[in-house]
Amino acid sequence: MLDMNNQYTRIKSRVYTMVLKSFFNGTLEEDIDKIPFLIIPKDTDPIRCCIYKERAMIRYRIMAFMGVNIEKDDDEMKPLSEYYREIMHKSIPSAPVITTISTACSSCPHDQYLISDACRGCLARPCYVNCPKNAISFANGKAHINAELCIRCGKCMDVCPFHSVLHIPVPCEAACPVDAIKKNNKGVAIIDYTKCISCGKCTRSCPFGAIVERSGLFSALKLLQGKDKVVAMIAPAIDGQFPGNLGQIKQSLLQAGFDEVVEVSEGANITAIKEAAEVVERIEGGEDYMTTSCCPSYMELVNRHLPFLKEKRSTTLSPMGYIASMVKEKDPTCKTVFIGPCLAKRIEGVRLNTVDAVITFSELAALFMAKNIDVREVEASDMGDTTSFEDCREFAVSEGVAGCVVHRLQEGVTLRPMYINGLDAKTFRGMKIWPKRAPVANLVEVMVCEGGCINGPGTIVSPKLALKLRGGKATAPAKAVRS
Amino acid sequence: MKKRDKLLVKICVGTSCFVQGGADLLLYNDFLNPELLDRFEFEGCSCLEACKAVNDADVESKPPFVMINGKLHGNMNSDKLNKLLSDEI
Numbered sequence: 001m002l003d004m005n006n007q008y009t010r011i012k013s014r015v016y017t018m019v020l021k022s023f024f025n026g027t028l029e030e031d032i033d034k035i036p037f038l039i040i041p042k043d044t045d046p047i048r049c050c051i052y053k054e055r056a057m058i059r060y061r062i063m064a065f066m067g068v069n070i071e072k073d074d075d076e077m078k079p080l081s082e083y084y085r086e087i088m089h090k091s092i093p094s095a096p097v098i099t100t101i102s103t104a105c106s107s108c109p110h111d112q113y114l115i116s117d118a119c120r121g122c123l124a125r126p127c128y129v130n131c132p133k134n135a136i137s138f139a140n141g142k143a144h145i146n147a148e149l150c151i152r153c154g155k156c157m158d159v160c161p162f163h164s165v166l167h168i169p170v171p172c173e174a175a176c177p178v179d180a181i182k183k184n185n186k187g188v189a190i191i192d193y194t195k196c197i198s199c200g201k202c203t204r205s206c207p208f209g210a211i212v213e214r215s216g217l218f219s220a221l222k223l224l225q226g227k228d229k230v231v232a233m234i235a236p237a238i239d240g241q242f243p244g245n246l247g248q249i250k251q252s253l254l255q256a257g258f259d260e261v262v263e264v265s266e267g268a269n270i271t272a273i274k275e276a277a278e279v280v281e282r283i284e285g286g287e288d289y290m291t292t293s294c295c296p297s298y299m300e301l302v303n304r305h306l307p308f309l310k311e312k313r314s315t316t317l318s319p320m321g322y323i324a325s326m327v328k329e330k331d332p333t334c335k336t337v338f339i340g341p342c343l344a345k346r347i348e349g350v351r352l353n354t355v356d357a358v359i360t361f362s363e364l365a366a367l368f369m370a371k372n373i374d375v376r377e378v379e380a381s382d383m384g385d386t387t388s389f390e391d392c393r394e395f396a397v398s399e400g401v402a403g404c405v406v407h408r409l410q411e412g413v414t415l416r417p418m419y420i421n422g423l424d425a426k427t428f429r430g431m432k433i434w435p436k437r438a439p440v441a442n443l444v445e446v447m448v449c450e451g452g453c454i455n456g457p458g459t460i461v462s463p464k465l466a467l468k469l470r471g472g473k474a475t476a477p478a479k480a481v482r483s
Numbered sequence: 484m485k486k487r488d489k490l491l492v493k494i495c496v497g498t499s500c501f502v503q504g505g506a507d508l509l510l511y512n513d514f515l516n517p518e519l520l521d522r523f524e525f526e527g528c529s530c531l532e533a534c535k536a537v538n539d540a541d542v543e544s545k546p547p548f549v550m551i552n553g554k555l556h557g558n559m560n561s562d563k564l565n566k567l568l569s570d571e572i
């Protein structure tokens with residue numbers, strides 16, 4: 001995955017803030033078609049071929065930010081102002097949450113292994129000896145890989161003493177754990193939505209920014225403009241994403257227009273209590289293991305790829321599910337906005353009828369910037385009595401969910417937990433054989449993002465720093481975090 | 484060297500800077516050359532107001548901002564900070 005603070009993420013945050021500023025000014029409809037020209041003025045040094053393409057890309061980013069399904073609804077003749085009018089007047093389906101900008105895709109060549117000039121055609125020739133497909137031959141004193149025979153196992157790369165074998169991946173394909181990205185006949189990446197689990201890893205791996213999330217922010221903005229009370233439900237991972245403590249984040253949200261702020265950790269407490277009871281009941285009933293159910297991308301993984309886990313996963317609702325029903329029970333007329341690090345939560349939000357919008361931390365950051373709210377400078381608001389669920393803020397970190405469940409077991413019961421800390425193609429293959437070889441554990445915590453939700457696609461700061469800012473009280477060992 | 488002889492490096496942790504890459508600069512202990520760490524004093528500071536005057540044609544005018552010995556630098560990243568601080572001594 002790309003380092004989070006690259007040129008592309010900065011452009012994105014610039015686009016978001018500019019659109020929002022003009023939205024709050026009430027002038028977005030007039031301004032919106034000018035924004036690509038303002039962000040890419042005449043004298044810019046283009047990164048792509050020319051400033052015209054750069055501007056076209058800004059246009060697509062604005063569309064994605066408004067939630068347009070680019071793959072399906074792109075019409076180059078249609079001005080952005082018209083898209084904007086449509087978005088404001090009707091609600092559009094949130095699935096799929098990920099869309100591709102085909103003209104941004106650079107049609108990377110297929111994943112391949114190449115022998116570089118560093119090859120010295122040595123005597124030992126470990127590449128030749130270790131290649132399982134006899135794909136390596138020698139000419140002019142150098143090794144050569146026959147692409148037709150090569151199965152891209154990488155053995156030659158591992159054994160070459162001169163590091164002369166290069167692996168050139170296709171970043172989006174390599175990032176996708178479930179093989180949902182393919183190329184069309186022009187070599188452009190396309191997503192197979194029957195396979196996609198909305199984990200968002202591809203959106204963070206494409207160096208051209210060609211795979212993007214459709215933002216849910218405009219749905220939230222419409223709610224904020226409406227007359228109903230709007231409740232912000234902040235995910236446990238929010239701590240550490242902004243320069244300030246939770247009380248200051250709460251106050252900033254109130255200033256941004258939300259009427260009330262609740263912590264999703266409060267719902268996580270219920271999830272943990274119920275899972276603790278459920279796992280014991282299942283074990284007593286003779287089942288071998290139960291998996292957690294709070295990661296929405298994992299839920300999609302089970303639905304689409306691993307149906308045998310349907311009966312193994314906990315039937316408990318996610319923390320978002322519980323907190324949203326609590327909020328709606330108290331005030332059925334209010335609207336709920338989940339603020340988290342996750343794109344798949346939007347899919348879960350559609351399934352539940354208690355969640356009205358889902359936005360990410362980076363979208364919230366744009367909202368704060370557009371409204372000139374400086375989180376660090378605001379007076380902290382009181383978080384209320386959080387003692388009963390405080391430890392559930394650890395739901396955001398790998399090993400934290402299982403930890404909270406274990407703490408809520410009846411006395412005398414012990415569990416053997418196991419952790420799926422991040423899903424990649426290899427872990428996925430491992431899970432496929434569980435029906436034959438069950439995990440050696442009775443509680444399996446699954447998090448599709450490595451390190452936990454603090455490494456989700458909608459986060460702002462690196463997990464390493466987030467852990468530090470969260471006070472380092474994480475139950476997860478440092479290994480959980482990519483440094 | 485006494486503490487007050489150290490030059491001051493202010494890392495802006497106003498919201499604009501923080502969410503656009505400034506946060507990562509707080510890991511300076513990890514990415515700066517160790518010899519630089521003794522020569523400077525680091526602190527997080529409130530918005531330096533530079534984020535209010537971004538000029539789109541000029542990358543250097545963009546967040547995140549850092550102030551080294553009273554001088555403002557934009558578009559900061561770990562490599563650039565290493566270089567600027569080495570130049571300073």
Ligand code: FES
Binds near residue numbers: 500529530531535548
């Ligand atoms: S937030 Fe850094 S200059 Fe304003």
